[in-house]
Amino acid sequence: MSKKDSILIIGAGLCGSLLALRMAQRGYNVTLVEKRPDLRKVEQDAGRSINLSLSDRGLRGLRLAGVEAEAKEQCIPMHGRMIHDKEGNTFLSKYSGRENEFINSISRPGLNMMLLDAAEKMPNVSLVFDHGCEDIDLENASASFKNYKTGALVTFKGDILLGTDGAGSVVRRGMFNNRNFLFSFSQDWLTHGYKELTIPPADNGGYKTYKNALHIWPRGEDMLIALPNMDGSFTVTLFLPYADSDYCFENLITPEKVQEYFQKEFPDALALMPNLTEVFFENPTGPLGTIKCSPWNSFGKSLVLGDAAHAIVPFYGQGMNASFEDVVVFDEVLEKFEDKLLTGEVDWKKIFQEYEKERKKDTDAIADLAVDNFHEMKEHTASELFQQKRKLETAFEAEFPDEYYSKYSMVTFNENISYEAMRRGRAQDKAILNLIDDGKLPEIMSLNEKLILVKRTTEEILDDNAVLGKLK
Ligand SMILES: Cc1cc2nc3c(=O)[nH]c(=O)nc-3n(C[C@H](O)[C@H](O)[C@H](O)COP(=O)(O)OP(=O)(O)OC[C@H]3O[C@@H](n4cnc5c(N)ncnc54)[C@H](O)[C@@H]3O)c2cc1C
Numbered sequence: 138m139s140k141k142d143s144i145l146i147i148g149a150g151l152c153g154s155l156l157a158l159r160m161a162q163r164g165y166n167v168t169l170v171e172k173r174p175d176l177r178k179v180e181q182d183a184g185r186s187i188n189l190s191l192s193d194r195g196l197r198g199l200r201l202a203g204v205e206a207e208a209k210e211q212c213i214p215m216h217g218r219m220i221h222d223k224e225g226n227t228f229l230s231k232y233s234g235r236e237n238e239f240i241n242s243i244s245r246p247g248l249n250m251m252l253l254d255a256a257e258k259m260p261n262v263s264l265v266f267d268h269g270c271e272d273i274d275l276e277n278a279s280a281s282f283k284n285y286k287t288g289a290l291v292t293f294k295g296d297i298l299l300g301t302d303g304a305g306s307v308v309r310r311g312m313f314n315n316r317n318f319l320f321s322f323s324q325d326w327l328t329h330g331y332k333e334l335t336i337p338p339a340d341n342g343g344y345k346t347y348k349n350a351l352h353i354w355p356r357g358e359d360m361l362i363a364l365p366n367m368d369g370s371f372t373v374t375l376f377l378p379y380a381d382s383d384y385c386f387e388n389l390i391t392p393e394k395v396q397e398y399f400q401k402e403f404p405d406a407l408a409l410m411p412n413l414t415e416v417f418f419e420n421p422t423g424p425l426g427t428i429k430c431s432p433w434n435s436f437g438k439s440l441v442l443g444d445a446a447h448a449i450v451p452f453y454g455q456g457m458n459a460s461f462e463d464v465v466v467f468d469e470v471l472e473k474f475e476d477k478l479l480t481g482e483v484d485w486k487k488i489f490q491e492y493e494k495e496r497k498k499d500t501d502a503i504a505d506l507a508v509d510n511f512h513e514m515k516e517h518t519a520s521e522l523f524q525q526k527r528k529l530e531t532a533f534e535a536e537f538p539d540e541y542y543s544k545y546s547m548v549t550f551n552e553n554i555s556y557e558a559m560r561r562g563r564a565q566d567k568a569i570l571n572l573i574d575d576g577k578l579p580e581i582m583s584l585n586e587k588l589i590l591v592k593r594t595t596e597e598i599l600d601d602n603a604v605l606g607k608l609k
Contacts, residue, residue: 148302176249193552219351333372334373429500537588
């Protein structure tokens with residue numbers, strides 16, 4: 138076993154390209170194979186920029202590979218949620234009381250291209266595009282691909298194979314279909330789907346609405362959100378049930394019905410989207426689901442990472458961030474065992490198993506938190522109780538920056554706290570909501586007294602949960 142082992146990575150999306158870069162930096166020979174054309178050579182449709190929110194966990198992964206500063210050049214800070222009610226009133230609910238805590242809007246293709254550029258500069262990375270993986274030999278770390286340009290079937294092989302081929306992973310399917318080991322798999326779909334729309338830039342190239350926020354139009358069942366792009370546009374995403382609702386994807390099938398729905402629910406957003414119906418019918422409707430599986434490795438030769446191992450719903454803006462954090466954790470485990478790997482005292486199986494032991498509980502936790510946040514965003518952000526809670530939390534964070542972290546802060550801005558530890562965040566949310574609702578945090582109480590009570594109640598809830606856990 139030499140340090141120059143070859144790694145075959147399947148899928149050059151966000152996770153695969155960062156992973157390829159990092160593994161090359163560690164001295165491995167990497168072949169990164171992607172089914173789509175090289176997106177740096179394909180003309181990007183300016184009207185359809187897709188963006189993502191990038192936060193501390195993702196930035197940590199980029200920092201590890203030395204590309205954080207370059208990514209930040211493409212970032213637009215978003216300091217809070219701009220909530221839009223049906224009358225068009227807006228208010229900004231800050232993400233944190235600490236000034237330095239905000240999330241960033243970044244272009245998905247822009248970030249992916251930057252990572253591919255950085256990977257390509259490494260002498261030990263070979264990039265292959267237009268090759269779709271069709272079949273996997275998990276035990277031998279090899280896979281066959283269709284060359285979409287010639288139609289030929291090609292085989293690539295590594296000493297190990299890393300599958301970063303996204304939520305519909307062919308590598309994971311290979312694991313599922315293999316009868317030689319027990320592979321658990323679950324896939325939970327929401328009854329909602331999503332559709333990307335756009336608010337074009339203003340005539341002068343500026344922004345038609347406030348730039349530095351994640352805009353939300355919460356409507357109970359449905360929700361519209363918008364994130365800013367560098368060119369003055371916003372990528373808008375509609376989350377709507379597929380069926381069984383007055384307005385749903387199944388019945389929004391004519392321009393008139395789409396206009397009627399937006400006029401009723403999102404009139405201020407409609408006024409910013411002159412091309413709404415055109416884009417609505419042009420763009421596909423996508424499903425939203427959570428995928429969990431285990432084990433992530435097979436035969437000590439193949440491993441899945443990123444969405445291939447743990448696809449989550451997008452409501453915490455953490456899928457890409459978690460996938461980048463996978464690279465950090467994988468790198469840490471490799472660092473710990475690499476000397477022994479080189480001398481043959483441990484094998485890749487051990488590294489893959491240690492990685493999963495370290496990581497799986499956290500990705501399971503963020504998957505569940507993301508579903509929680511779906512309900513919080515579409516239903517609760519508009520409620521008076523929720524707004525009171527956020528106000529109190531930002532006051533705690535501003536006044537006691539080292540003592541209080543909201544659940545959102547722990548998930549989004551504290552890459553040193555594992556996602557798993559954020560179960561505490563749930564208890565804290567419950568405590569604070571109950572206390573406000575029961576009138577136990579009156580104005581006359583000092584902020585410090587309120588904090589002490591919230592902390593004590595949180596501990597009580599955690600204790601209760603622990604006792605219940607023992608009964609299970
Ligand atoms: C609507 C929506 C909004 C989101 N918003 C956010 C957000 O704000 N913040 C955030 O952190 N996350 C967000 N996410 C999640 C994020 O998109 C994913 O978690 C992230 O893209 C995962 O990266 P990945 O590399 O694992 O998978 P992907 O980005 O899906 O990349 C997989 C790659 O593998 C390639 N591939 C697939 N099959 C094959 C094959 N057979 N052969 C070869 N190549 C193959 C694909 O072409 C692709 O390039 C969002 C997701 C959705 C759906």
